[in-house]
Amino acid sequence: MDAITLAGVTKRFGDVVALDDVSLGFGAHLITGLVGRNGAGKSTLLDLAAGRSHVTKGTIRVLGHEPFENRRVLADVCAVTESQPFPARFSVDAVLFGARLLQPRWDRRLADDLVDLFALRRRQTVGKLSRGQRSSLGVVIALASRAPVTILDEPYVGLDAVARRLFYDRLLEEVVAEPRTVIFSSHLIDEIAHLLDHLVLLDRGRVILDAPTDEVRESVVEVSGPRVLVDAYAADLPILARADLGGVSRVTVRGASAHRAAACGLTVRALPLQDVLVALSTPHPGAPVEPIAAVAS
Ligand SMILES: Nc1ncnc2c1ncn2[C@@H]1O[C@H](COP(=O)(O)OP(=O)(O)OP(=O)(O)O)[C@@H](O)[C@H]1O
Known part of the structure; x- marks a missing residue:
């Protein structure tokens, strides 16, 4: 069964066709790698799935519902992107508190554990975090949300090799313990290959590969x-x-x-x-x- 389906989805930005008649399903409880060259349309697709923008044509369903600005769906989705817009004046703790309010399945104990694992300082304001620390905060939110649909759009930018490994290990542990649907957009394919059940390759807004990783x-x-x-x-x-x-x-x-x-x-x-x-x-x-x-x- 698919957790997310796209049928004939086109997304245009003026003259730019970012997604071109895409029909696709993201399998429930699988980790799918979404890959492709720069500008292939990955973030555009993930924004649609996260309910952050609407299709120009076609239909998208997340857990059976239209996601755009749909609160019911958005409670089931946690999307973490490379350029996560955390308010600069908020402390790490305040950001986590906000995330907890938005995510009904929030696991506080897991969040605390991950904050320690990534050595985040709770009172530090977001504006003073390094790029890697901001990514760590995004990773904590993605994992602790326990969201049935978890969207990771290059969430590791700036994370060092040790932190990335910790993240991959914890992601795998969490998914094994409690299955969820994960879409992971990445350019570090070999580094995350062991996590991926399935792969979707986009090229200039079209799907050119949709198959199990093996x-x-x-x-x-x-x-x-x-x-x-x-x-x-x-x-x-x-x-x-x-x-x-x-x-x-x-x-x-x-x-x-x-x-x-x-x-x-x-x-x-x-x-x-x-x-x-x-x-x-x-x-x-x-x-x-x-x-x-x-x-x-
Ligand atoms: N808000 C926007 N306005 C205009 N064009 C946009 C907008 N967002 C994306 N695009 C265009 O849509 C196309 C797909 O962009 P998208 O960000 O989805 O690619 P991507 O696969 O995520 O790329 P990357 O790997 O570089 O992050 C690109 O040509 C991009 O310039």
Whole structure:
């Protein structure tokens, strides 16, 4: 079952089409990674889901309801973004108090625990927090909200590697203990890959991939060997990237059978998830990629 559905959603800002006829479902109780290049439309989609803006065309439903300025839905949603607009004069404690009022499932004990974990000072005003500390505050709110729909739009900006790891570990712990629907928009794909059940890749406002993370990993591999063998093997496959050196070729292909490639005397290498997504976002000029959503979903 999907917690969030979009049907034929278009979002325009004047001449800019930020989302172009997007139809998509975000599975309930899954962590979905929302990825794509700068300007792909990720934040626009998340703002719609968080009820912060309305669609130009189409319909969006969050837990079955239209989210825009809908208080009933918004009590079930916690959205934390990179540029969280906490009032500068508020103390950490005051911001947490405000969040508690907005989030009916707020877990005070968890919030206290996380404030200590991220070494936030309760009386410090937001204006005096470092960028990473502000992100920590956003992370505390996202986790302690226990919101059935939790939206994370690059929530870690400025967090150091240790703090990011603490955040990922706690997110996983919390989701395992009490399942919730999470959408996590990120450019640090390999760093969060282990968290993700599902992936949605946007490209210029369109969905070009919508599939379980494991399927995405297996869908694209690198095959290398003598050029004639590689050419024969990859003749019918979509080639996403290619490098030739002398008589040796290396191609990134979608839909390869590792077994058949090995039987042809070729070397098959699995790619890091980030490389798979980069390959899908930047197709080889000679072989345009058709949307994988149709294949994978
Ligand atoms: N308020 C706005 N007014 C005008 N154009 C906008 C507005 N918000 C977004 N856009 C445009 O919509 C497109 C999608 O932007 P969006 O912020 O959703 O991308 P993104 O995928 O989140 O990018 P990034 O990874 O850089 O954060 C971009 O072309 C952007 O310039």
